[in-house]
Amino acid sequence: MLFAIKNHPEIAEALAADLAEVETCFSAELLSDLACVNDLVRYVERYRGKMLRPTLLLLSAMASRPGQPVRDEHRTLATVVEMVHMATLVHDDILDEAEIRRKGKTVNTLAGNEAAVMLGDYLVSHAYHLCSSLDNQAAARLIAQTTNTVCEGELLQLANRNNWSLDEQTYYQIIGRKTAALVDAACRLGPMMHERDQSDCRSMGGFGYKIGMAFQIIDDVLDLTGDEQVVGKSLGKDLEKGKLTLPLIHRLETAAPADRHRILDLLRTDDTQRTEHVGWLITNTESIDYARRRAENLVAEAHDHLAVLPESPARQTLHGIADAVISRQR
Amino acid sequence: MLFAIKNHPEIAEALAADLAEVETCFSAELLSDLACVNDLVRYVERYRGKMLRPTLLLLSAMASRPGQPVRDEHRTLATVVEMVHMATLVHDDILDEAEIRRKGKTVNTLAGNEAAVMLGDYLVSHAYHLCSSLDNQAAARLIAQTTNTVCEGELLQLANRNNWSLDEQTYYQIIGRKTAALVDAACRLGPMMHERDQSDCRSMGGFGYKIGMAFQIIDDVLDLTGDEQVVGKSLGKDLEKGKLTLPLIHRLETAAPADRHRILDLLRTDDTQRTEHVGWLITNTESIDYARRRAENLVAEAHDHLAVLPESPARQTLHGIADAVISRQR
Numbered sequence: 038m039l040f041a042i043k044n045h046p047e048i049a050e051a052l053a054a055d056l057a058e059v060e061t062c063f064s065a066e067l068l069s070d071l072a073c074v075n076d077l078v079r080y081v082e083r084y085r086g087k088m089l090r091p092t093l094l095l096l097s098a099m100a101s102r103p104g105q106p107v108r109d110e111h112r113t114l115a116t117v118v119e120m121v122h123m124a125t126l127v128h129d130d131i132l133d134e135a136e137i138r139r140k141g142k143t144v145n146t147l148a149g150n151e152a153a154v155m156l157g158d159y160l161v162s163h164a165y166h167l168c169s170s171l172d173n174q175a176a177a178r179l180i181a182q183t184t185n186t187v188c189e190g191e192l193l194q195l196a197n198r199n200n201w202s203l204d205e206q207t208y209y210q211i212i213g214r215k216t217a218a219l220v221d222a223a224c225r226l227g228p229m230m231h232e233r234d235q236s237d238c239r240s241m242g243g244f245g246y247k248i249g250m251a252f253q254i255i256d257d258v259l260d261l262t263g264d265e266q267v268v269g270k271s272l273g274k275d276l277e278k279g280k281l282t283l284p285l286i287h288r289l290e291t292a293a294p295a296d297r298h299r300i301l302d303l304l305r306t307d308d309t310q311r312t313e314h315v316g317w318l319i320t321n322t323e324s325i326d327y328a329r330r331r332a333e334n335l336v337a338e339a340h341d342h343l344a345v346l347p348e349s350p351a352r353q354t355l356h357g358i359a360d361a362v363i364s365r366q367r
Numbered sequence: 368m369l370f371a372i373k374n375h376p377e378i379a380e381a382l383a384a385d386l387a388e389v390e391t392c393f394s395a396e397l398l399s400d401l402a403c404v405n406d407l408v409r410y411v412e413r414y415r416g417k418m419l420r421p422t423l424l425l426l427s428a429m430a431s432r433p434g435q436p437v438r439d440e441h442r443t444l445a446t447v448v449e450m451v452h453m454a455t456l457v458h459d460d461i462l463d464e465a466e467i468r469r470k471g472k473t474v475n476t477l478a479g480n481e482a483a484v485m486l487g488d489y490l491v492s493h494a495y496h497l498c499s500s501l502d503n504q505a506a507a508r509l510i511a512q513t514t515n516t517v518c519e520g521e522l523l524q525l526a527n528r529n530n531w532s533l534d535e536q537t538y539y540q541i542i543g544r545k546t547a548a549l550v551d552a553a554c555r556l557g558p559m560m561h562e563r564d565q566s567d568c569r570s571m572g573g574f575g576y577k578i579g580m581a582f583q584i585i586d587d588v589l590d591l592t593g594d595e596q597v598v599g600k601s602l603g604k605d606l607e608k609g610k611l612t613l614p615l616i617h618r619l620e621t622a623a624p625a626d627r628h629r630i631l632d633l634l635r636t637d638d639t640q641r642t643e644h645v646g647w648l649i650t651n652t653e654s655i656d657y658a659r660r661r662a663e664n665l666v667a668e669a670h671d672h673l674a675v676l677p678e679s680p681a682r683q684t685l686h687g688i689a690d691a692v693i694s695r696q697r
Binding site: 128131152156157161163193195196 | 401403407462480481484487489498502507514515517518525526
């Protein structure tokens with residue numbers, strides 16, 4: 038991601054300044070008079086990673102009115118989307134029983150599931166609290182609609198746990214809601230807070246939605262084939278938690294009956310090596326290529342959505358980030 | 368509670384009509400295009416119990432402008448506070464590993480902790496979503512501030528788990544934030560949406576805060592001395608989860624050294640009968656009377672806060688509910 042931004046020093050500089058303000062706003066909003074709360078919040082500060090969503094929101098703002106300064110509303114909402122994202126990570130790690138996140142221990146591992154449930158609630162509550170400080174109901178409503186959708190995605194995923202005949206369409210439903218919806222909102226809020234007309238906001242939302250989908254597909258590929266040291270979080274979790282993802286859905290759909298049964302038998306066992314065996318059955322198969330190709334097609338479509346924006350370094354940077362989503366190894 | 372309302376048929380009738388609208392709004396807001404989501408939501412519909420918070424919000428509205436109709440904003444916000452309350456119940460039951468709630472199985476027992484985490488998130492997200500449909504940032508901000516505080520209360524309680532030397536002041540800090548804050552907000556929103564001046568809103572908030580405190584103290588007394596069949600939820604959970612509550616805090620502070628050590632030894636054991644033994648050590652002690660007396664004093668102070676309201680049947684009903692908080696057996 039960073040690579041894409043470094044190509045445009047002037048953008049990188051402006052963005053760094055805005056993201057620094059986002060970090061300050063993030064910490065200020067979460068500060069409590071209770072030491073025990075601040076101690077817990079410190080855990081998630083470590084989660085702070087790519088800052089992809091605030092970056093996309095700020096770049097969408099720059100790109101939708103080149104030359105015009107990014108507004109305070111943009112920085113506030115960039116903080117809001119990051120806070121919502123952090124909350125979903127904290128609750129996700131409980132659902133996944135994940136132990137490593139961004140190369141550090143997860144909150145549920147460090148402080149227990151109960152603290153993780155409440156910390157996630159604390160984060161999302163402050164996200165809405167920060168949102169309510171803006172005098173903009175449209176933004177608040179979009180954020181709340183988005184979190185509604187994210188929860189639906191998580192619940193749909195849970196309902197399909199251990200469903201080894203999950204089809205591709207339902208898989209897209211899941212990742213569209215749980216991941217792409219928030220990226221969609223981030224990219225939409227940039228032009229929205231610059232009073233760009235609705236169709237431009239929709240188009241930028243479409244850009245975000247498609248790179249969000251591609252991002253999740255690559256995430257799922259990395260969960261099967263990635264190196265934990267490089268990716269920096271627990272891998273193989275999807276299979277462990279009965280989550281079927283695109284490469285395996287494709288493998289099962291296209292495999293010869295014998296292989297199909299072999300894989301299904303393997304999936305149905307509680308063998309601790311299951312993930313390793315399946316990962317090994319799938320690496321270097323055309324199913325991995327298929328998933329990567331789907332991600333590439335989504336990114337190609339995403340590029341087209343940027344046509345509504347005037348040519349600018351910020352827009353170039355958005356193109357670069359879209360490409361980085363599929364080339365990333367982590 | 369209901370008893371207090373039945374004394375005023377005209378209020379009971381108006382309230383029943385408003386609460387019916389709240390129920391409709393509640394279900395409409397939570398309706399999803401995903402069957403798996405609607406199935407889960409059906410679980411919490413069963414949680415719907417006293418509707419204390421929406422009732423207090425609506426009565427505060429009626430009492431702050433007698434004769435004037437309750438506004439749509441009031442009914443919407445009554446739905447919001449109930450939805451927030453439901454979300455806290457769902458996440459609370461995960462923290463407490465509770466199996467029974469309102470005489471039915473809890474979501475975590477029925478659908479697992481993961482589904483309960485996400486369902487709670489879904490409820491709170493929709494609460495803010497509903498809130499953002501109002502063109503009133505002050506209300507949205509109050510709701511978000513309140514949920515911030517509720518989470519802090521839960522986190523403070525978690526931080527003091529198994530702290531057998533918890534003092535009375537910290538106990539009040541915990542219940543003030545986790546329980547009283549939302550009742551405070553409910554009672555404040557009535558006059559607030561009727562444009563009563565700030566000091567009146569504060570005073571009504573104070574009424575809510577104090578009956579909220581009293582309500583939680585009685586809840587904690589019932590957890591030690593109540594009958595599960597009557598109360599309709601898992602009891603003895605506080606001790607099981609290492610929560611020290613007012614009666615026991617007082618007992619430990621006032622007990623003779625020998626008794627004190629006997630109780631502490633009992634608390635520190637993992638004996639499954641622990642709760643029973645302690646409950647039995649505390650029933651009919653002056654520590655139960657002390658806790659009930661504290662609740663009575665809080666309710667007495669609450670009554671005074673209603674002085675800002677004109678005399679009316681709605682105000683009388685609020686007085687009646689305040690008294691019912693301490694007389695309740697469930």
